[in-house]
Amino acid sequence: MENQSNNISDLVGSDAGIKYEKLTERPVFGAYLGFHHIELWVSNAYQSAMFYSTHLGFKIIAYSGLETGNQAYTAHVLRAGQTTLVVKSPLKPGSSAMTRFIAEHGDGVRDVAFTVEDVAATFQHACNNGAKIVQPPTSLKDDNGEVLIATIEAYGSTVHSFIQRNRYQGVFLPGYSVTEHVLVNDFADQLPHTYIGRVDHVVANQPQGQMNTVVDFYIESLGFRRFWSVDDKLLQTGTSGLHSIVVCDYDERIKIPVNQPSVELKGRSQTQEFIDFHGAGGIQHVAICVENLAKTVIALKQRGCHVLPVPKEYYDGLAPILSEINLDLGISLDTMRELDIVVDYDDQGFILQIFTKPLESRPTLFFEFMQRNNHDGFGAGNFKSLFSAIEAQQKLRGTL
Numbered sequence: 103m104e105n106q107s108n109n110i111s112d113l114v115g116s117d118a119g120i121k122y123e124k125l126t127e128r129p130v131f132g133a134y135l136g137f138h139h140i141e142l143w144v145s146n147a148y149q150s151a152m153f154y155s156t157h158l159g160f161k162i163i164a165y166s167g168l169e170t171g172n173q174a175y176t177a178h179v180l181r182a183g184q185t186t187l188v189v190k191s192p193l194k195p196g197s198s199a200m201t202r203f204i205a206e207h208g209d210g211v212r213d214v215a216f217t218v219e220d221v222a223a224t225f226q227h228a229c230n231n232g233a234k235i236v237q238p239p240t241s242l243k244d245d246n247g248e249v250l251i252a253t254i255e256a257y258g259s260t261v262h263s264f265i266q267r268n269r270y271q272g273v274f275l276p277g278y279s280v281t282e283h284v285l286v287n288d289f290a291d292q293l294p295h296t297y298i299g300r301v302d303h304v305v306a307n308q309p310q311g312q313m314n315t316v317v318d319f320y321i322e323s324l325g326f327r328r329f330w331s332v333d334d335k336l337l338q339t340g341t342s343g344l345h346s347i348v349v350c351d352y353d354e355r356i357k358i359p360v361n362q363p364s365v366e367l368k369g370r371s372q373t374q375e376f377i378d379f380h381g382a383g384g385i386q387h388v389a390i391c392v393e394n395l396a397k398t399v400i401a402l403k404q405r406g407c408h409v410l411p412v413p414k415e416y417y418d419g420l421a422p423i424l425s426e427i428n429l430d431l432g433i434s435l436d437t438m439r440e441l442d443i444v445v446d447y448d449d450q451g452f453i454l455q456i457f458t459k460p461l462e463s464r465p466t467l468f469f470e471f472m473q474r475n476n477h478d479g480f481g482a483g484n485f486k487s488l489f490s491a492i493e494a495q496q497k498l499r500g501t502l
Contacts (some may be wrong), residue, residue, distance in 0.1 A: 122328040125352050129325035131227040132219035134351040137301040138265045139179075139186040139274075140388055141213035142467075143203045147191035148285070150209070151178035153461075154187060155287045157407045158469070159296030162285045164278040168193065172277070175200060178285060179274050182298035185390055186274070188213075203259050208464040211385035213253070214304055215263035216356060224264045224324075225252040233323040236261050246272030254323070257308065257316050258382030262324070294401035299391045302472060303348070303357040307376045308383040313345060313362035316383065320349040320358065329357060330479070344373045354478075361386075372465075375501050379464040387457070387468045395454045395473035396433050399441040402471070408459040410468075410495070412442045420445070432475075451476030465499060 144150045154160045160180035167176035177190040190212075192200040203212060218224045222239050229235060236253040243249075247270040253263040265275075273280045308316050320326040329350040348359045363374040370378075376386045392398040403409060417439045424435070429447055431438075431454065438445070438454075446453050454473040461467050 120331045122330065124354075125327050128352050129227070131223035131325065133353060134224075134356050135217040135219060136355045137185075137304075138215040138217040138263070138267075139188050139213075140211060140301065140304070140385075141188040141190060141215065141263075142209060143200050143212040144189050144191055144209040145204050147176045147178050147189045150189040150191075151180060151285055152287060152290075154180050154189070155285075155290040156293070157402075157405050158182070159290070159293070159298060159401065159405060160185075160187060162287065164274045164280045165282075165284045166278045167283070169283045170277070170279050174198075177278070179278060182296065183390075183392075184300040185298055207259060207380050207382070207384065208466060209462045210380060210464075210467055211260065211304070211388070213261050213263050214256075214358075214385060215265055218264045218266055219268075221250040221252050221264045221266040225254070227325060228254050228323045231323045232319070237263075242276040244272065244276035246270055246276070249275055251275075256319070257306065257312070258380070258384045260306070260384050290405075293405050296401045296405070297392055297394065297398050298471075299393060302389045302391045302474070303359060304388050305359045305361060305386045306383065307373045307380075307386040308360060308362045309377050310362055310365060310374075312383060313347060313360050316360045317347045317349055320360070324351075326351055326356075326358075329354070344371050370501060375499075376466050378501070380466045384466075386466065387470055389470035389472055392471055392473055395443060395456065395471060396437055396441055398471055399443065399456055402458075403441075409442050410457040410459055412444055414439065416444065446477070446479055448477060448479065453477045453479060459495065465495075465501070 142150065151162055155162050160182045162178055163181050164179035165177070166172045173193065175190050175192050177188055180187045180189070190200065192198055192204075195201075203210075225239055233254040236255055237251070239250055239252040241248055241250055249270045250266040251263055253261050256262050270276075306316060317328070321328070326349040328347060330348040332346050344361045344363055346359050346361045348357055350357045361373050363371045363377070373386070377383070399409060417435055420438075421435055424431070427447075429452065431445060431452060433443070433454070437443070441456070443454050443456055446455070452475050456471050458469045458471075461469065
C-alpha cells in the first residue's frame with residue numbers, strides 16, 4: 103500500500119520501510135524458542151518489584167536473597183501473561199559488576215534472555231563468530247529438574263543469556279524460592295487486571311555509527327537475519343530522527359529493532375537522549391503484545407501508570423484517513439484520543455500502540471504496549487506523532 107502523502111508532516115498511520123526475505127535454511131545450532139525473561143539491575147529491587155506489581159500489574163512469583171542463602175544480591179521475579187521480569191540489586195558495598203552497572207547507567211536492562219533448543223550449540227556458534235563469554239554453559243539443578251544457561255556480551259553493558267529448560271518443571275530457575283519470602287502485594291491484587299501478554303520485541307539504541315556493527319553481531323554471532331529497516335527519510339519530525347534495522351531469529355519469535363540517531367537533523371532525538379543518559383548502547387524499551395489494548399491502557403491508567411500523551415492534532419488528521427480507507431479498528435476514535443492510542447496499518451492489517459513515560463529517574467527505560475491485527479510492522483507511520491509527543495517531554499527535560 104502506498105503512503106497517503108509524500109510529505110512527512112501529513113503522514114499518519116501508513117506503514118513503510120523495507121521488508122527482507124526469510125532465510126532459506128534453519129541455523130544448524132537449533133532454534134530460539136522465545137524471550138525467557140528481561141533482567142533489570144536496579145538500586146533497590148524491593149521497591150522496583152513493588153512498583154512493577156502495583157503500576158503495571160505484574161505478579162511477584164519468586165525470590166532469591168539473604169533468606170535463601172544468596173549473599174551477593176536480592177532478586178524478585180515478576181510475571182504477567184507470558185512476560186517475565188527479574189529485578190536484581192547488589193547486597194554488599196564495594197565494586198562489582200552490578201554496582202558498576204548501576205553507578206554508570208542507573209537502573210536498566212542488563213540481560214535479555216532467550217529460551218533456546220540447545221544451549222551448548224547456540225553458545226558455541228556465538229563464540230565461534232566473535233561473541234565474548236560472560237558465563238559458559240552451566241548446569242543449575244533443584245528438585246524440579248535441570249536448567250542449562252550460558253551468557254555472552256552484546257553491546258555496552260547489555261548481555262544475552264541462552265536458557266535450555268526442556269528438563270525443568272519449575273516456575274522460574276533453580277536457586278529461587280517460590281513459596282517462602284516471596285513478596286505479597288495485596289494492594290496490587292485489588293487493582294484492575296492489565297491483561298499483559300508476551301514480549302513482542304525489545305529496542306536496542308546505539309551510538310551514531312554503531313547500528314550496523316550491532317546488526318552484524320546479531321547476524322553473525324546469533325544467526326539472526328534482517329527483518330525490516332527504515333531510515334530518517336521517514337523516521338523524522340523535522341527536528342530529530344533515527345535509522346532502524348530490525349533483526350530476528352529464523353522463526354521470527356525474537357525481534358530486536360537496532361536504532362541509531364540521525365545526524366541530518368539538529369534536534370537531539372530520543373535515541374541520542376538515551377545514549378547520553380545511559381552512557382552506552384543498551385535496551386531502551388520493552389514492547390509487550392496484548393489482546394485488547396484499550397482494556398489494558400484503562401487498567402494501567404487506573405493503576406497510576408503514566409502513558410505518553412499524544413498530540414491531539416494526530417487524531418484530527420487520522421479521522422479522514424480511516425474514513426477513506428474504511429479501516430475498522432474495533433475501537434472508536436474518541437476512545438483512542440482519550441487513551442492516547444495510535445494506529446499503524448498496511449493493506450493487510452494494523453497495530454495499535456501506546457508508550458509509557460520513562461519508568462526510571464533517567465529517561466532511559468519505558469514500556470510499549472501494542473495490539474497486533476495481522477500486521478508485523480513497528481509503527482513507522484506513527485513515528486511523527488509519537489516522536490512529537492516524546493519531543494514535548496524532552497523540551498520539559500531540557501534535552502531536545
